[in-house]
Amino acid sequence: VRRTSGHQWTCSDVTFHCTSQRLCEQWIHVINEQLSFHTNRPRSLLVYINPYGGKRQGRRVYEQKVAPLFHRAHISADVIVTERANHARDHLKTEAELDKYDGVVCVGGDGMFSEILHGLVTRTQADSGVDQDQPDAELVPCSLHIGIIPAGSTDCICFATVGTNDPVTSALHIIVGDSQPMDVCSVHHNNSFLRYSVSLLGYGFYGDVLSDSERNRWQGPARYDLSGVKTFLSHNYYEGTVSFLPAESNKGDPRDELKLNGKPVCLVCSQQGSTLHAQKYKNLQGQERREKANELLVIHGKFLAINAANMSCACPRSPKGLSPSAHLADGNTDLILVRKCSRLDFFRHLLRHTNKDDQFDHSFVEVHRVRRFRFQPRHHELASLEDLSEGLKKSGFSPICVTQTTCNYSTTHSSWTCDGEILPHADIQVSVHRQLIRLFARGIEEEQQQQRSVFEDLGPHLALEPSLHWTVD
Template identity: 60%
Template sequence: MESAHSPLPSVLCSVLSVKRQNCEVTLDPGRSLLSWRELRPRRGKDRSRPGICMTRVFHQARGLVNGFTHQFPSGGVTIPVTEIVSVGEEEIDEKYYNSMKWQHMCKPHAFTVRYVQRARKHRWRCKEVTFWCNDEQLFYQWLQALNDLLEQQTHRPKYLLVYINPYGGKKRGKQIYETKVAPLFSAAGICADVIVTEYANHARDNLYEVNLEKYDGVVCVGGDGIFSEVLHGLIGRVQKGSDVDHNNPNAHLSQCNIRIGIIPAGSTDCICYATVGINDPETSALHIILGDCQPLDVCSVHNKRTFLKYSVSLLGYGFYGDVLKGTEKNRWLGPARYDVSGCKTFLTHHCYEGSVSFQPAKWVLGSPRDQTPCTSGCYICRQSSKQLEEQQKTQVFGSEHRGKQDDDWTTIKGRFMAINAVSMSCACPRTPKGLSPAAHLADGSADLILVRKCSRLDFLRHLIRHTSNKDQFDFPFVEVYRVIF
């Protein structure tokens, strides 16, 4: 009998059955990988039977060993444990078992592994595979080993607060959550308290009152509007609890550590599209289940010493500001209101005279025209974040740094069609590359885009560039700068 303190095997390898085919299934805890490959049938009496355990201790796990490798045809499936959604015992359907498919197995046992399968264009799908065996001890050994590894994923949420906007987009938020998201949350063992919002800023107001200590995160189902409500509610509550005056533009805001998940069900879903890469509810739900986290830059907007709002995407004055203002009057049109308001604003061809002052972000890596998009684990964001943290610790960025850069302000005067400041690419299905394709999500800067007065035809050419791979800044009347905000 083995000692109670004996080490667990580094690799668990067994012959199990998948869809009536014998497969060698391997779990490598050291590399956090689960893989299975179909076994070629053997001749003679030494045929592999499902449930035969070949658990071994490999001091250096470098794939399969000895006589098993040559049995595999090309292919097989390998998935990281970090992308396994859930593992559970499968109930045996007596009718299915008695249909002669599994009668060669004595008292079969089955467990199902649900996992993420990556598809094209950043789309994720939840797939599942069921493993069968007739050895009860082996069955529980596999369940225990897989569940132990899943329990080590401590960053995954267990209890969520969900806000659903039933009026956003095509008014399908509640249906999307119930049919596409809730079943995935249930399969992953996530409990959720669901609140369907009844009026504007309902989510923001509720977040000031709800007990957040029992939740691992907040999920909003809808478009950019419901995300903005949740963002303002969480940041506002944290500042209130920390006695921070958000009306002071120089105040150092307390960091909000509660994660926000987005299930797209709006008209544009700009924030979801720019962070996940696609506005697909199932993909977003799987990112939330796996505990994926993406930091975002948050910009506060003030009028002198009065706080107006927080922004994580676009601050638009001129054309885009007029478009958004026009959409509020025609919300009954749904997503089509952006086309109606956009055409009307384009035909009016308004321009605005004024001056814009900004500080160039000289310390930030990259530039708005370097053709380097922000991706997961972005080097530019990582390095810029480290620099910001160092500056905050030494209080250089908060006081001395800003004081030394008082002379670095740049002022541009003129007549403008549009003045935009974006802290992310602002990509969406309408503009797949976004307003600034190389803008970064968490580098502490924003891209300032100035479109000077021009003809309707030139402005139309500039707008069309947003839907293509061409450089939308390559016009004499367009200027772009990476600035501190």
């Protein structure tokens, strides 16, 4: 495995020459022996391909770029090409024989990753007897690693954990058995589970952009830009109360200059890795004590945007992301509150996501690293829009009434976008579950790390099963 530019990895062959056949055989023996010590490498994978993701190239990408590498690395793969939305999620939840595999791989975009996340986490909780409807439930970490082969139109999770959207690089991270722990947020409404999130929960600006773009899917990929402009011009703000439990003081600050996002050297993410289970109970007890002691902070206000960034959310358009110093696996999320301000100020704030200026350095922006939070819109939320219109239909109310209610609702409430999906409720409770999943990735590497060879990182063990060429002169 060789590093090229921009966090990309490629496959390279090494040919050893020797005059003695006996010596060559010894080499092969030793190399194979060294490889067998590297037990983190997966041997058996379950692969889901979304044939309709992105430019509909998922199947071709897997067959031409990924499968040959898995074959060379002696990894066996059971491949399922999905036939409908939620096929992968449902299969993982109920049918998949997970004991047979070392990892689950999705070939697609963020939506496909979300299916795998929900399938795997839900299955793990069900197998362990944990009720995920309970907002305080201590969720059990998933034992299988997740690999992402980017083949969607939005591949943000892959970009933020690998540093590039390249199928070969992702396949090589899977083959060498990289392991990146990752926090997962659970989202509840009134003690019932809504969704899991690993990247962005956004209310106000980002929620409105996504809702609008969903209504205009016919516009194709340009819909995100068009909805962005439209939402910016409408300049809506929403009133409500945010209450949150701040992170422990040793977890760094969202405005840390040192960006240690999930890198192997990141002490915050690697902290307590192996002793996590033992520590967890203690921490929870401490946490409950503090909450009882009213250490929840409460902020009331009018907000243009409320964002919870569980990772940097870096993407090619915003290379440092919404929260550049967010960690992937520290048990916290960065809560960014953008209060009502002028259009020009809001524009300046948005612009700073694309350059090197500090987007938090505005009087109307505040950012907190938190373990859990709740948002309550000012106007009482009677029911979700869907519940509301369903209920009205059942009770025989006229469509005019539904329209009026919807209008009222939509001017006082925004919607939450949860990793690109719209949530049906505005009043939500969010808890971060530390290191609930592991990806076949290693975070975005620093420049110095990129100078090293992947072989050095693996210590004495090699990366790939060698297709050794030897020549006897």
